[in-house]
Amino acid sequence: MKKSVGITMLWLFCASVLFFALQQPVHAKKKKKVIDSFYRVTRFIMTKEEIDIYKHLEGQGDKQQFIAEFWKKRDPDPSTDDNASREEYNKRIAFANKWFRETPKGAGWDTERGRILLQLGFPDQRTFGQAPVTSQGRLLTSKRVPMERWMYRRYQLQLVFTDTRDSGRLTMSKIPGNLLTTMDLNRFALDLRESYNVTKRSFKFDVKYNSGNLNVKIPVKKLSFEEKGDQMNVNFKAKVYVYHNNKKVEEVDVAKNFSWGKADLLKLKNVKFDIPYALKDKGKYYFDVVIEEMGSSSKFRDFAKAKI
Secondary structure (H helix, E strand, O other), rough: OOOHHHHHHHHHHHHHHHHHHHHOOOOHHHHHHHHHHHHHHHHHHOOOOHHHHHHOOOOHHHHHHHHHHOOOHHHOEEEEOOOOOHHHHHHHHHHHHHOOOOOOOHHHHHHHHHHHHHHHHOOOEEEEEEEEEEEEOOOEEEEEEEEEEEEEHHOOOOEEEEEOOOOOOOOOOOOOOHHHHHHHHHOOOOOOOOOOOOOOOOOOEEEEEEEOOEEEEHHHHOOOEEEEEOOHHHHHHHHEEEEEOOOEEEEEEEEEEEEEEEEHHHHHOOOHHHOOOOOOOOEEEEEEEEEEOOOOOOEEEEEEEEEE
């Protein structure tokens, strides 16, 4: 009798769980799946600050807002309905899934070649061949295995992928010294198109929060100055996205214009300016600072953080 009651109670519990699941709106399930897949695929081009913010967002509304702004920041031409960066990233995913799938149920983007493609874009040259199996420079066997060589001239990178175990999976046997630095720098890219090279075209800057101000320091050597008589001018437009306890609370827009004589400019190493911002509530702050040099339309970004 006790056994019968136990089985009945278990059946009722399972039935109630199934009934509750079936009552959930289909669109709500689909929306959650889309948001989860966004993070799985897009984390490769997210900065560590963006990853921290996204992981701590609780409401679906906050995550949707983050996703919309994530692509808005990377839109090369906000005046159009299309977003070339998002289209480029989707193209990389589709290509990887078509050509780099290494297991029947695996995703092509989630292989070593796929992840490199997502982060660095399409190589300038991709060649195929075979390579001997070696270890520490020594030939292990006369057998030769499939090989791919990727050339990124814009990054001065050569990547070699081989299937050393004859398993159908291609991996890098040697990681170039500048690969990780290039991948990390690309996380800050605001334009994912192939024509854009973040290592060369973008000026870089540092930003830190100190005593009610965001202190910005921009090296002069990569700036484009406008010459007017004996004066050299440079103009900046800055947008600061302020996050408090991982939720965006404000946007701050600032314009800065500078002018120096040619002789004075030769002595200058950095352009420095402050963006005032008073911390209001206790907690952790992230400042996502995007600065555009107006003369060349070149953009870069950096993060600052503060806590009270």
